[in-house]
Amino acid sequence: MRILGPVTDIPLGEGRTYEVDGEMVAVFRLRDGSVRALSAVCPHRGGPLADGQIDNKVLVCPLHLMAFDITTGCSLSGISDLTVYPVTVDADGHLVISSLTASEVPS
Amino acid sequence: MAPRLVVIGNGMAGARTVEEILSRGGDFDITMFGDEPYGNYNRIMLSNVLAGVEDESGIFLNDLSWYADNGITLHAGRRISRIDRFAKQVYAEDGTATPYDKLIIATGSRAFVPPIPGIHRPGRGYHQGVFAFRTLDDTRSMIRYAREHERAVVIGGGLLGLEAARGLQNHVSQVTLLHAMGHLMNTQLDAQAGAILQRSVEKLGIEVVCDAMTTEILGKHAVTGVKLSDGRVIDCDVVVVAAGIRANTEVAAASGLVVERGIVVDDQMRAQDEPDIYVVGECAQHRGETYGLVAPLWDQAKVLADHLTGRDPQAAYHGSRIATKLKVAGVDVASMGLKESDREDDETLVFSEPRKGIYKSVIIRDGRLVGATLVGDVKKVAFLMQAFDRGLALPEDRVELMFDLGGPPAEVSAAELADDAQVCNCNGVTKGTIAETVHGGCKTVSGVMDRTRAGKGCGTCKSLVAQIVEWAAGGAVEEDPKASWYVPGVPMPKPELMAAIRKYDLRSVSSVFAKLVPGGEEDAKSKMGLASLLKMMWGDRYIDERDARFINDRVHANIQRDGTFSVVPQMKGGVTTPAQLRRIAEVAEKHAVPMVKLTGGQRIDLLGIPKETLPKIWADLDMPSGYAYGKSFRTVKTCVGSDFCRFGVGDSTALGIALEERYQGIEGPGKMKLAVTGCPRNCAEAYVKDLGVVAIDGGRWELYVGGAAGAHVRKGDLLATVESPEEVITLTGRFLQYYRESANWLERTYAWVPRLGIEHIRAVVVDDAEGIAADLDAAMAASVAAYRDPWKERAEPATPGQFRTSLPLVVLPQVPVR
CATH class of the missing domain: 3.30.413.10 (Sulfite Reductase Hemoprotein, domain 1)
Structure with a gap:
């Protein structure tokens, strides 16, 4: 368990990158209020995914517009998938990431 | 035990066939015999070795370790003298016998040396100073000898002779090319093209004599000249014979195989009446044709490998349509099919510009390209070769076969495009991939573009992608309703969308999604377009949601491949001042900007700026934004x-x-x-x-x-x-x-x-x-x-972490500082 900081550090509908245990994790705050955490680097050409645009389902890399399912990390553009990390917002409004072992894909 | 495969010949055909067999997982115990004491080299490159632009090591295709790594027994320098078809053994000149289950003959050809008096010396091979041009050894001895001599004569004005003449210029001061026929490269070119090629070659300093029958090689101990049938004597001390090639068929003929100009084979490359003997390359005669170029040989090797490995036992070679594109002695030459029309109702187009060394001719029969010759300008060769090879329909304006006229390029019809033809050159997508995607159930153009990324680079191929989708769907292409929408996520064309935005007073991107999309679903790919539209419509009254902006518009800079940004200050009309330049220089130095570059729009670009440095740079520059990042x-x-x-x-x-x-x-x-x-x-x-x-x-x-x-x-x-x-x-x-x-x-x-x-x-x-x-x-x-300079937005971030790095563990910039 690790607290990354207040969820309000991330503007609604945007992403920010955090360094967790030597890994770069992009955390997104969706407009429906939920949060997602995925590997921060696009497997295509290394694009910074936290700079990408999102909706409630999809994340789009800013460099070549490769798209990913923001919940499962699955590529929608036929490239490698992203790793998904379990992240939640606690009662105090802090982002909590539990561990860096890749979680099961939520059903 | 794996069947024993013996290959006679270790040249390009033999080695290529073995490569093809190995790549199909063929399980054979392979033994190869080569006449030359080397691994397999690219014979075509010998002219480059002669010209000194390539060294010997660069032309080897398979060095000796390749044979060892693939478990192939190579007998380099051991010549086979006889095949016993009944005992299924081959005999080398040293008497050793090697048994086979399957035999491949790939003995290639040798230089044809016309019987000119004086060319040989009794008992000693060629006269001193006379060389053929076929093997690496020929080339080596020619170079060694030519270096110490002054004047060379090349006999033969075909491809090889021209290459030899050009290469020899590297070693001797004077080169004369003698050609027995009326014009150069007479097998590939017509007389006019040959004449234009001759002029280009002469400009390079090679003297050319056509209709030159050499009747004697002069010189007692070493060559001193050649004599022509008209009595002329051309002084020289080196003679290179490049008068054509002849298939090496002696061993086959002596062993009882059917030999005409080459060893006669069927469509499986099998020697006539021999179930276990195959022939590939220049020594094979298929349907009456022998080939002296490399492309047919690759085709033959594939067919034989398919057949032998059982990958496709019925694989059949149907002959090759010869189309070549060469650089002959520095001049571009392409030829395919007929060189001259031989029917009255053929359409023939000829363009000739001798001053520039350009000649083009095209022969059309029944609406199909049956021949083309290009000298000096081969820009259209790719299209012509494809049209020739696949029998494509030709442009109505025939002149387009020869020139790229202004306007959009002639469109290749989707149906006639080859499966492996690359349609999207930015993302490397072939017609086959697009067709597969359609057959897989994706029947809209935009859907196919999303899946394959075709048309998602520069976009110039979009219309071709659309045509291919249409073709692949066999008319069942689904009209993509999104095509008429302003953005893919809101189901309305632009005029309706703008009317609805006004009607419902929608001033933010999220409100547009909520009100105008059934179910209210947001769409990441539509946000930027909507943000632009709303800003245009509402000006000051637009409710700016930062997540609707693309990263460039969030941080007012253009994102680069490593995640850094470029900064382009405004320089109105491309006019600057010493003070402005000084300030830009100081900022660039202070922040160790990796690259300072002039743009095509007459401004100065500072590249490789990490996101977190942007506000500092703007403050230090204190210049307005040049907007080199927006749809603006x-x-x-x-x-x-x-x-x-x-x-x-x-x-x-x-x-x-x-x-x-x-x-x-x-x-x-x-x-x-x-x-x-x-x-x-x-x-x-x-x-x-x-x-x-x-x-x-x-x-x-x-x-x-x-x-x-x-x-x-x-x-x-x-x-x-x-x-x-x-x-x-x-x-x-x-x-x-x-x-x-x-x-x-x-x-x-x-x-x-x-x-x-x-x-x-x-x-x-x-x-x-x-x-x-x-x-x-x-x-x-x-x-x-409503305009505000966005670079003033720097004292306070507009959003938390607006300029925070998104790759904290990567040291940026990743480009070298110049």
């Missing part, structure tokens, strides 16, 4: 105009600055690049801009619109000619506003102007036919008034 008004390129230029007829610089002053940073459906040039010489490239202004004599100005010089090149259409700079400024604003209001998202003016038609645009913008000119002007004026 970018820059106005100018020339020096009438102040300095002795040709300038209008003050283009001042007008360019005024335009940029007024319309800076205005967002739109696509980039807007402008230029003002002071005279029709067009130094500022105004004819190929979204809007270009050209000063003409008499104090008047022409406005061109819809030009482009990117992936798509288009000369703008003349919108109007006006009398004053003020009118230019007004019409520019009105034109840009009309574009902003009616163009689709990301539709540049070069597409939008032809879509609406220049007459229609002129009617609206210049003649006010729809009575909306005043509204357009007012809307533009409001946008101009």
Whole structure:
């Protein structure tokens, strides 16, 4: 368990990158209020995914517009998938990431 | 035990066939016999070795370790003298016998040396100073000898002879090429093409004599000259014979195989009546043809490998259509099919420009290309080869077979394109991949583009992608309703969308999704287009949601491949000052900017800036943003105009600055690049801009619109000619506003102007036919008034972590500092 900081550090509908245990994790705050955490680097050409645009389902890399399912990390553009990390917002409004072992894909 | 495969011949054909067999997982115990004491080398490159542009080590295709690594027993330098077809053994000259289950003969060919008196010396091979040009050893001894001599004669004006002559120039001071026929390369070229090639070759300093029958090689101990049938004597001390090749068939003939000009084979490359003996390469004669080029040999090797490994036992070789593209002695030459028409109703096109060494001829029979010859200019060769090879339908304007005329390239019909033809050159997508995607159930153009990424680079191939989808779907292409929508996530074309936005007073991107999308679902790929539209419509009253912006618009800089950004300060009209340059230089030094680059839009680009450094750079620069990152008004390129230029007829610089002053940073459906040039010489490239202004004599100005010089090149259409700079400024604003209001998202003016038609645009913008000119002007004026320099947004971040790095563990920039 690790607290990354207040969820309000991330503007609604945007992403920010955090360094967790030597890994770069992009955390997104969706407009429906939920949060997602995925590997921060696009497997295509290394694009910074936290700079990408999102909706409630999809994340789009800013460099070549490769798209990913923001919940499962699955590529929608036929490239490698992203790793998904379990992240939640606690009662105090802090982002909590539990561990860096890749979680099961939520059903 | 694996069956024993013996290959006689370790040249390009033999080794290639073995490679093909191995790549199909063929399980054989392979033994190869080579005449030459080397691994397999690329014989075609020998002329490069002779010319000194390639060294010997560079031409080896398979060195000795390749044989060892693949478990192949190689007997290099051991010649086979006999095949016992009944005992299934081959005998080497040293008497050793090697048994086989399957045998491949790939003995290739040898140089043909005409029986000219004096060419040989009894018992000693060639006369001293006489060389053939076929093997690496030939080449080595030729180079060694030529270095110490002065004048060379090459006998034979075919491909090989020309290459030898060119290569020899590297070693001797004078080279004469003798050709027994009336013109050079007479097997591939007609007389006119041959003559033009001859001129080009002579320009290189090679003396050429055609109709030159060599009757004697002169010289007692060493060569001193050659004598021609007309009695002329040409002095020389080196003679190279390149008079053609002959198939090496002696061993086969002596062993009882059927031999004509080559060893006769069937469609499986099997020697006639021999179940276990195969032949590939130059020594094979298939359906009466022998081939001396490499492409047919690759085809044969594939067929034989398919057959032998059982991958496709029925694989059949049907002969090759010979199309070649070569650089012969430095001159581009391509030829395919017939060199001369032999039927009266053939269509023949010939273009000849001897002064430039260019010759083109095309022969069409029944609407299909049956022959083509190109000398000196082979730009059209790819299209011609494809048309020739696959029998494509030809353009109605036959001249397009020879030249690229202006305008869009002739479209290749989707059905006739080869499966492996690359359609999208940016993302490397083939026709086959697109067709597969369609067959997999994706039947909309945009769906296929999303899946395959075809058409998602520069976009020039989009119409071809659409045609292929249509073709692959067999007419069942599903109309993609999204194609008419302004953005893919909101089901409305632009006019309806704008009406609805006004009707419901929707002033934020999220409210548009909530109100106008069934289910209220947001769409990441639509946000940027909606943000642009709403900003244009509402100006100051737009509710800016930062997540709707693309990263470039969030941080007012253009993202680069490593996640850094580029910073381009405004430099109106491309005019700067020493003070401005000094400040830019100081900022670049202070922040160790990796690259400082002049842009095509006459500005200075600072590249490789980490996101977190952006506000500091802006503060240190204290210059307005040049908007080199947005779908927006970018820059106005100018020339020096009438102040300095002795040709300038209008003050283009001042007008360019005024335009940029007024319309800076205005967002739109696509980039807007402008230029003002002071005279029709067009130094500022105004004819190929979204809007270009050209000063003409008499104090008047022409406005061109819809030009482009990117992936798509288009000369703008003349919108109007006006009398004053003020009118230019007004019409520019009105034109840009009309574009902003009616163009689709990301539709540049070069597409939008032809879509609406220049007459229609002129009617609206210049003649006010729809009575909306005043509204357009007012809307533009409001946008101009709402302009704020985004680089002032630096003291306080607009959002938390606006300039925080998104790759904290990567040291940026990743480019080297220059």
